[in-house]
Amino acid sequence: MILRLTLKRFKADRLRFVFMLIAIAAVIALVLVLEGFRAGIYQQIRHIITSRGADIIVSQAGISNMIASRSVLPQLSRQWVEEIEGVSRANPLTTLPVIYNHSNRRTPVFVIVYDTLGGPKQIAQGRGIEQSREIVIDKSLAVIYQLRVGDEFILSDYRFRIAGISENTAAFFAPFAFITYDDLLDLYFESDIVGDISTLPLLSFLLVEIRPGYSAAAVAGQIEKQIPEVDAWLPQTLAANDVDMSREMLGTVFQLMIVIAYVISVLVISMIMFSSIQNRVHELSVFKAMGFNRLRLARAVILETLILTLLSLPLASVFAWLMADLIETVAPVYLILSNQPELLLRTLVAALIFALLGAILSLRTVFRLDPAMAFRGS
């Protein structure tokens, strides 16, 4: 009866019901967006490392990160690694942090220099690099600087032409760009401003492909054993290290923001339920007069709160998707994963807890209602 009454009440005052749903959905969407923001940062880091196409990634000994680290491998390390049993090919990769300066705006960019493996996988516009002096840039750079395929892109004083615009190639709040080794060497030799080549990391990592039938972990172990100057990692492990480090850096900040969002959710649900109860004070006094005790009334209030919150979840999901889309369109360097099943489930549980907490204020009003009010006009 209580459930039926609750649902009928929503149906009877549809406008109010919709407004309540929108308000609750908006705050839950905020939680989803912030959680999605956090998840997106970690996912970007994971993706940029694991999508390089390698079975094993070799770094300088002592370096256990890829994005934020400076790794310098000896020039002969490629040859050494390729001599290890199980290794099919070792592909060189260099990562260079640079500051791109254009139209009076500076943006840090991670440049990935690749040869036979490790280039951009998802090209949204244009194509991959096929000629010299070509570069592929991340979509966020294209949006910030309003660049298109075919436009010029100057790094140091070296002129590249944009061959393609890639997607999902940003991490740590910075976009990535891709060039080839030939162009890196040309840049160093032709540029008027780049420092001495001997001080620059020409080889940061090796992307190792293994032969069929070999275990990546076993081959990585052999590489480390036989070449003490290097460390060998499974891409997932290296990615996890970078994710862990970013968690250290950003974890507390995100946690605080999410806590603020949680508090807002509880407050909004409290406010909505309180307002709903205030609107029905006379009706509730009649219920009390009829013999509904505190427990039944409390159950009704809690049920109404839970139902409202549950019904708002799909709308919250839509709002979150829209917000995420807006953020990713305006600032494509960010990835907001607001609709992952695990996150939705976690938010569902959190939302139900918010609902219970939000019902507390209203319960106080209900418990203190005077049933004698039933004799007065509404």
Added chain:
Amino acid sequence: MIRWSIKSLFSEGPGLIASCTGVAFAFLLVLFFMAIFSGESDRITAYPKQVDADIWVMQKGVANMHMAMSQLWDWKEDRIRAIEGVASTESILYLNGVMNISGREWFSYIVGLRGRPEHTGPARMHSGKPVPARGEVVIPDVLARLSKLKIGDSIQIVDRAFRVVGLSSGTFSMANSIVFVSYDDLADIMSAQGSVSYILVWAKKGVDSKALVRAINNRLDKVNVLEQAQFIQNDHHLAMQMGVEIIALMTLIGSALALVIIAFTSYAIVSRKKRDLAIARAVGFRSRQIYLGVLVQALLLTIFGFILAALLSLLLFPLISLLAPEIALNLELAAILKLAASTLLVAVLAALWPAHQVARVDPVSVFHD
């Protein structure tokens, strides 16, 4: 009508408190975002500020420190020192890198100090010695506390172990803690013997920095020479620009949330007080007077929420920075004022829907129960 709108707002009691607090937290989220970026921008520029050189010399094409790679031959420092007007110079080698401390990794700026530097080492020390020798490192005191390290313990940078000999103050940040090692150690790690990243120049008393900048440019090629203020501004600008879109978006989202809360509260009040409004209309109040009443309610809610947010931020942000030193929060007056301006817009928009409701109140309903 204004008096009615204020009285009916305050008669909401706990509901009003819940609404105001909800609005306040929505604004607080926005202020938090702004404060985070501003705080990190400040921390990014903490080292150049503490070095307090007059001029910074770096590789041509480089104009800042954060995430930059600069390389100069160290003999260029000798050339600079010989220029008239130069009081002294120091140079550093510098690397963005990762340290491994007690199994945790920390992103940091590693500064290699040459000789006996007066300015380029840590400005303030918590304990220990400020200038590390070979195999030694000076780390931020906050980092030591978070990692439960003390002087004499060991950390790893790249593939080398360093012994902690000093704890510096004011050098910790979420994204770029500053650690100091000897130049020789860092040069080995970077294979950069014979080169430096930045040359810092102090002018003699009475010497104009701009003139000195010109003189250095004339004497050396393939360098970029900047006054300290410009150098710091470049880094600050870079950090802020990295956050400009997301700050704008979070402002929009936070404000939209505040708008929804205020609109709902106003709508709930109008809904409950329809009879009062019908009486007002029956008595002769015009629609625009009633709209004004609704707008005043929305405005008051917004203002209360904003003031509460500002107060909370002034109280909480320093407390957060104290309890969680990895978070740098800097709330600038400009940020608060910018948000204040947007709150007015929020109030006006939030009043629209309740105003529409008001327009539909039929004065004849006073005769109904």
Added chain:
Amino acid sequence: MTETAIIRTENLCKHFGQGETRVRAVDKVNLSIFSAELVLIMGPSGSGKTTLLSMLGTLLKPSSGRIYLNNMETSAMGENQLPDIRARHIGFIFQAFNLIDALTVEENILLPASLTEQGVKGAAKRCQYLLQRLDLTHRRGARPTTLSGGEKQRVAIARALINQPTVILADEPTGNLDSEKGQEVMMILHDIVRDEGCTVIMVTHDNRIEDVADRLLWLEDGKIHDRRSEVHSWVHDPVCGMRVDEWAAKIKTEHLGQHYAFCSQRCLQRFQETPEKYIRAEQGGE
């Protein structure tokens, strides 16, 4: 055989306020009401009738005194026990109907049944009976907002009866109805007493039912008197001409061997100043 009272009160008091502003709404009321009685409680506006009804219905705690319902001392019960008493033993009928707009007629009637062991399903048959009895069958699926005043009150009566309560407490049940509908409701309540054996205690200003009520209680200045309609003695106030019940009137005087009753002190004062003016006017009117 002595019949046991269904409702009994002992020195029942209810005050509001303190000190100089203290109001005694109900002052040492001793009452016994028996099964299948139709009892009217009448009195001037603000005399405490609704307060008395609220206390009998366990909605209001007395300041002092006792209330017994079916030999249970309800005045001594805690808040956690009273809802059960109200659900099983008491039915309420309000002046403002107090129907739940979101529910249909049938659902409104069945609402109190959800509080008993039999539940809504168990009460379905009784609901059918009441719908038929109160001529509401054709409106069972309608919402209260579409009903007339008379229909709403009939729904409220059915709701009050669904759990077969010991007593029905009705507060001005015809207050919002026109003469015809009011008459209809009154007769329904009278028939309930006769057919269901239920006690009905009604607060009303409506004189029409006096003739069919078993008891007439007059509440004024906190005190209650048992009154019969034949004790009414209607005279006119010689000053203003208003009809006054000589039996109940508090403001009276005697002049030249004649008794006069007045509606207020002011009229008495005027009469005492120039009695011949008013006596002459009265005689002139005769």
